[in-house]
Amino acid sequence: xxxxxxxxxxxxxxxxxxxxxxxxxxxxxxxxxxxxxxxxxxxxxxxxxxxxxxxxxxxxxxxxxxxxxxxxxxxxxxxxxxxxxxxxxxxxxxxxxxxxxxxxxxxxxxxxxxxxxxxxxxxxxxxxxxxxxxxxxxxxxxxxxxxxxxxxxxxxxxxxxxxxxxxxxxxxxxxxxxxxxxxxxxxxxxxxxxxxxxxxxxxxxxxxxxxxxxxxxxxxxxxxxxxxxxxxxxxxxxxxxxxxxxxxxxxxxxxxxxxxxxxxxxxxxxxxxxxxxxxxxxxxxxxxxxxxxxxxxxxxxxxxxxxxxxxxxxxxxxxxxxxxxxxxxxxxxxxxxxxxxxxxxxxxxxxxxxxxxxxxxxxxxxxxxxxxxxxxxxx
Amino acid sequence: xxxxxxxxxxxxxxxxxxxxxxxxxxxxxxxxxxxxxxxxxxxxxxxxxxxxxxxxxxxxxxxxxxxxxxxxxxxxxxxxxxxxxxxxxxxxxxxxxxxxxxxxxxxxxxxxxxxxxxxxxxxxxxxxxxxxxxxxxxxxxxxxxxxxxxxxxxxxxxxxxxxxxxxxxxxxxxxxxxxxxxxxxxxxxxxxxxxxxxxxxxxxxxxxxxxxxxxxxxxxxxxxxxxxxxxxxxxxxxxxxxxxxxxxxxxxxxxxxxxxxxxxxxxxxxxxxxxxxxxxxxxxxxxxxx
Numbered sequence: 001x002x003x004x005x006x007x008x009x010x011x012x013x014x015x016x017x018x019x020x021x022x023x024x025x026x027x028x029x030x031x032x033x034x035x036x037x038x039x040x041x042x043x044x045x046x047x048x049x050x051x052x053x054x055x056x057x058x059x060x061x062x063x064x065x066x067x068x069x070x071x072x073x074x075x076x077x078x079x080x081x082x083x084x085x086x087x088x089x090x091x092x093x094x095x096x097x098x099x100x101x102x103x104x105x106x107x108x109x110x111x112x113x114x115x116x117x118x119x120x121x122x123x124x125x126x127x128x129x130x131x132x133x134x135x136x137x138x139x140x141x142x143x144x145x146x147x148x149x150x151x152x153x154x155x156x157x158x159x160x161x162x163x164x165x166x167x168x169x170x171x172x173x174x175x176x177x178x179x180x181x182x183x184x185x186x187x188x189x190x191x192x193x194x195x196x197x198x199x200x201x202x203x204x205x206x207x208x209x210x211x212x213x214x215x216x217x218x219x220x221x222x223x224x225x226x227x228x229x230x231x232x233x234x235x236x237x238x239x240x241x242x243x244x245x246x247x248x249x250x251x252x253x254x255x256x257x258x259x260x261x262x263x264x265x266x267x268x269x270x271x272x273x274x275x276x277x278x279x280x281x282x283x284x285x286x287x288x289x290x291x292x293x294x295x296x297x298x299x300x301x302x303x304x305x306x307x308x309x310x311x312x313x314x315x316x317x318x319x320x321x322x323x324x325x326x327x328x329x330x331x332x333x334x335x336x337x338x339x340x341x342x343x344x345x346x347x348x349x350x351x352x353x354x355x356x357x358x359x360x361x362x363x364x365x366x367x368x369x370x371x372x373x374x375x376x377x378x379x
Numbered sequence: 380x381x382x383x384x385x386x387x388x389x390x391x392x393x394x395x396x397x398x399x400x401x402x403x404x405x406x407x408x409x410x411x412x413x414x415x416x417x418x419x420x421x422x423x424x425x426x427x428x429x430x431x432x433x434x435x436x437x438x439x440x441x442x443x444x445x446x447x448x449x450x451x452x453x454x455x456x457x458x459x460x461x462x463x464x465x466x467x468x469x470x471x472x473x474x475x476x477x478x479x480x481x482x483x484x485x486x487x488x489x490x491x492x493x494x495x496x497x498x499x500x501x502x503x504x505x506x507x508x509x510x511x512x513x514x515x516x517x518x519x520x521x522x523x524x525x526x527x528x529x530x531x532x533x534x535x536x537x538x539x540x541x542x543x544x545x546x547x548x549x550x551x552x553x554x555x556x557x558x559x560x561x562x563x564x565x566x567x568x569x570x571x572x573x574x575x576x577x578x579x580x581x582x583x584x585x586x587x588x589x590x591x592x593x594x595x596x597x598x599x600x601x602x603x604x605x606x607x608x609x610x611x612x613x614x615x616x617x618x619x620x621x622x623x624x625x626x627x628x629x630x631x632x633x634x635x636x637x638x639x640x641x642x643x644x645x646x647x648x649x650x651x652x653x654x655x656x657x658x659x660x661x662x663x664x665x666x667x668x669x
Contacts, residue, residue: 096498195635
C-alpha cells in the first residue's frame, strides 16, 4: 500500500465537474451509443472516488458528512430533502392557482356589472364608470399580428442562414448577436423607440404613406402621428425576432441530415434542399411563430411608450392605439374606485387567458416536432 | 436531343440564380435584424454618456428644472429587489428542478412541468397584478418585498427548467455509483448530481437574474417608485427600470437625458452579466448555447 493521500474533498468536487463538461460536449457532438458506454465507466470511477473521499473524510472526522452517514439520519435526511423538493414544486402550483383565483375574484365587480359586454363595449370612461375592453383587445391583437408579419420572414431567413449557410464561427457570433436582442430590457427598447424610432417612422414612413394613400386607403389615413400602431408593430417585431429565430433554428437542427443529403443526391440546389427542410419543420416553426405571438401579446413597457395610448379604435395604422398590457401599466395606480380597479384586473384576466391559450398551442406544436426527430438531427 | 440539353442547362442556370438570390436574402435578413441592435447600442451609449457622470451613481434625483442629480437610490433599489428576489426564486427554482429530474415520474410531476411552461409564458404585468392583490393590498402599501416577490415569480420557471434539463444530462451511473457506496439519496443528489451540473445551473441562474434586473412592468404597482432613499423594505422603493420609464414619459428634456443615462447603465449591467456568464460557462472561452 502506498501512502499517497486519497482524494480530498475539494479535489473530488473539482473532479465531479469534469464529467459534466464531457457529457455536454459529448451530447452536442451527437452522442453515439458506443461513446456513451465507455464514457459512463469513467464517470463511475470518478463518482466512486468522490464518495470514497467523503466517507474517508467522515471517518477521520474532518467532514460534516460524518453525522449524516448514519442509517437513521440518512433516512430522515432523505425525507426532509424530498419534502423540500415537493414543497418547491407546490409553490409553482400555488402561484398559478393563486394568479387565476386572484384575477377572477378581484374582477368580480366588473364581471357582474358588464358581463360579456365588457369584451365588446368600446367605451372606456373612468369618469362615467363605463368600461369596455374592445379598443384594447383590438390594439393588442392588431399590433401583435403586424409585428409578427414583419418579424416572420426575417426570423426564418436568419434561422436558415444560421443552420444551413454559416460556418461555425459566423454562426457563433451571429447567434450571440441575435440573442443579445432578446437580452435588452423592454424599457430600453421603449426609450430608444420613443426618442429615435418613432420620429423616424413618422417622417420617413408614416407621412409619405399618409400623403400618397391616406385619401384612398383608410388603413393609411393621416395625419401621421408619431406614436402609433405601426411604431408598436415595428418595436414588437424587433423584440420577437430572437424568439422565432431560436425556435426555428432548433427545429431545423432536429431535421435529419439525410433529408438534405437525399435532396442533394437528386441534384437539388442548396435552396431547394432548404425548402424541403423547412417543409418538414413547418409545424415546429409554426409553434415558434405562435410563441413569438404570445410574447408580443403580453409585452408591456416598450409598447406603452410607443403606441400613443388612446382608447379608441381607429382603422388607420398611422394613428395611436392602446393595448391591454399598456392600459394596466398606465392606469393601475391611478384607479381610484373599486369598479375601475376591477375593470383593469378583468382586462388582465382577458390577457392572461389569451396568452395562455396561445402559448399552450405553441408548446404543443414545438413539442410534437422535436419529440419525433431528436435522434437523427443535425448536430 | 440537343434542344433538350439547352433547356435543362437554362433551367439549371435559373435554379442556381434562385439559389443564390434566396441564400443572399437569408444573409440580408441577418444584417437587417442587427441594424436595430446596432442602433439601440449606438444611441444608448451616445445619449447616455453625455448625461452619465459620477453624480449619477452617487446622488438622488433632483426636482424638475434643477440640472444634475442621479439615480443612486434607483441603482441601490434595483440591487436590493433583485437580491431579495433571488433569495426566494433561486432555492424554489433549483429544488423544483431537482424534484422534476430526480423524483418526477408521476401525475404530479407532469402537472408541475406543464405549470412551469405556463408560468414562463405569463405576461409580467399579470404577475404585477397578482402580487398587488396578495401582498400590496393586505399590507396596505407598496413595498420592496412586493417587488421582490413579483420578480421571484418571473425567475422561477427559467431556473426550474434549466435545472431539470441539466440534471437529466448527468448519467444514471453516477447516481448508482453513489447509492452503491451506501450514501443516502439526498447526499448523492446534492453532492454528486448537483455538483456535477453546478456550472450549468449557475449559468441558468445568472441569466435569469439578468432578465429580471431589466423588468419594469411587475414593479410598477408592487415596488412603485421613490424619489428618496427608501425607509425600509416594507416601503416603496425606486428601481432603475421604473425610474427610466418615469423619466421617459415625462415632458422634460433633462429628465429624458437622465432616462438615457439610466438605460445605458441598465443595458451595460445586463450585457456584462450575460458576457461573463457565457465566458464562465465556456470555461474561459466565449460560447453560445447551440
